[in-house]
Amino acid sequence: MDLLLDVGNTRLKWGLHDGTGWRGQGAVLLSALDGFADVLASLGSVERMLGANVAGATVGGRLGAFLERAGLAAEWIRPLGEGYGVRNAYLDPSRLGADRWAALVGARALHDGAALVVTSGTATTADVLDSQGVFQGGVILPGLDLMRLSLARDTAQLPFSDGRFERTPRRTADAIQTGCLHAQLGAIERMFRLVAGEPGSLCLLNGGAAAALAPLLECPLREVDNLVLEGLVRMLGAD
Template sequence: MDLLLDVGNTRLKWGLHDGVGWQGQGAVLLSALDGFRDVLAGLGPIQGMLGANVAGATVGGRLGAMLEACALRSAWIQPLAEGYGVVNRYVEPARLGADRWAALVGARALHDGGALVVTSGTATTADVLDAAGVFQGGVILPGLDLMRLSLARDTAQLPYSDGRFVTAPRRTADAIVSGCLQAQLGAIERMFRLVGGEPGAVCLLNGGAAATLAPHLECPVRVVDNLVLEGLARMRVVA
């Protein structure tokens, strides 16, 4: 059994994979990272670990110590110029985020056509993966909640309040929610145009805001849980 870790900006997501399928998944807030010790204690025998860490060296070190206490060696991926069916066209391939690289590998394992690979978390990323498995590039923008928080923090009269999505809002709370959501949808749909002409092209959408975004997207969309973990599982199987 392998332990796979997706260490993001806000949460650590974990999965147990036996080489065929998932035997368990879960998440822990980084603000409560010490609670992961209890998770590890209840997982049972683990053969190896592989993870993607974008939270920084301090978090990585804390996790390494927890894993070492369980007789596990921490192994963190680095993006490659090519591997696992994906060609990385980033100007400096090693500077692509480890989470984005793993999500691209996961997307390629799940879908052999063109795809826009979207992760909607603290930040939203939208990466173009063509039908040949070539990552052509992508964008990063503030996530849905971060957009709303920035308005509340940096403006005097636009509070972080509950609103709803409306096509033509007539209340401030609705205008904020609708504007932030439209910004996300517009960026995703514009990026999808870069791959939408390929047969079978789809937006592979994952992340905390996926359920909010998916019903409003005007492009083919497939919601996939934990694309980063799917990519890590692929890497372990191939290795």
Template sequence: MDLLLDAGNTRLKWGLRDESGWRGQGAVAIGEPDGLAAVLAAAGPIRRVLGANVAGAGVAARLAELLGVRSLVPVWIEPSVSAFGVHNRYLDPARLGADRWAALVGARALHGAAALVVTSGTATTADVLDGEGVFQGGVILPGLDLMRSSLARDTAQLPFADGRFEPLPRRTADAIVSGCLHAQVGAIERMFRRVAAEAGAVCLLNGGAAGSLAPLLEIPLRRVDNLVLEGLGCMLSEL
């Protein structure tokens, strides 16, 4: 059994995988990585640990300590210029986030044609992967909840809205939620234009806000549970 870890800004996602595929996936709060201990206790023997970490050195150290109790040493991936069928055109390839790199690798493995790779979490990323497997670039914007919380934090009379999407909102709460969703969907659809003309082009959507965004997107769409874990699964061959 192999343990795969996606240490993000808010959550630590985990996956257990063997030769037959996924044996389980889940998540714990990034500030409480000890929640992973129960997963480890129930998992049985684990051979390897591979992860993508954008949560910082402190989280990496805590996980190393937790895993060390079981004599496991996590390996944290770093982006490269080219690997696993993906060519990285970032101006400084090493500066691409490890999670974005793993998601691109996962996207290429799951969909062998052009794709817009979208992760909708604390931040939303939309990365262009062409039909040849070349990562052409991408954008980062605040995630849905960050957009809503920024309005509550930085304006005098706009609360953190618990509204709903409406085409023409007539309540402030609905206006806030609808505006934030329009901003997310608009950015994604604009970025999709970069690959729309390629054969088989699709938006691969994952992340915590995917359920809110998917019904509003008017582009070819495929939801995937966790592209980062999928990419890490592809990378196990290098360990």
């Protein structure tokens, strides 16, 4: 069994893969990271581990200690200029986030046409992958909940409360939720225009806010549980 880790800004997502398919997936909040030691203990025999970490060295060090106690060596990916069917056209390929690189590899493995690769988590990223497998570039914006939180934190009378999407909101909570959703949807749909003219182009959407965004997006769409894990398993299988 192989253990794949996607260590984001808020959560650690893990997947257990046997070489042919997923045998388990789950998530642990970084605020409760010690709970991952219990997850490791429950997984049984694991031969290798590969991960993408954008949470920083401190979190990586803690995870490394957990893995070492479980008899595993921590191996963290770094973005490449080219590999696994993807060419990285970033001006400095090493500066691309490891999670975005893994998501692009996962997207290319799942779809061989042009794609907009969208991860909607603490931040939302929308990355352009052309039909030749070239990552042309992408955007980063605050995620849905972060947008809502910023309004509650930095304004006097706009609360952080649950609202719903409405065409013409008539409650403040609905106005906030609808406005933040429009901001996310608009950014994604504008970025999708960059690949819309290519045959079979698709928006590949994953992340914690995917369920809120998917019904409202007006572009060809496929939801994927975790593109980072999909990319990592391809990297491990290419060794």
